[in-house]
Amino acid sequence: MLGLLMNENEREEIEYLIKREMDELLFDLNDHRIDHMVKRAMQERYQLLFELFKRVASHHECLKYMPRKKKQQ
Known part of the structure; x- marks a missing residue:
């Protein structure tokens, strides 16, 4: 197990960065032009980001x- 020590400003910055990345992924997941395999990788990345x-x-x-x-179905 690893630990991380941060102050409130750093926590808020990390929260902000993760939210922006998840917003981008959600936007791209709704794009019908993106291949199914790419979307699956994007969903896996979203899951990892959400856990963080x-x-x-x-x-x-x-x-x-x-x-x-x-x-x-």
Whole structure:
């Protein structure tokens, strides 16, 4: 296990950077021109970023970015 010591300004900056990256991914995931394989990689990256985001953001902020479950077909 690794630890990270940061002050409040650094935490807010990390939160901001992760949110912007997740926003970009969400925007690109809605683009129909992007290949399915690329979208799958983007979804995996979103999951990883969300796991990091949960460590620095409030519960209320996490709810805004919580990934949606895929519907079973």
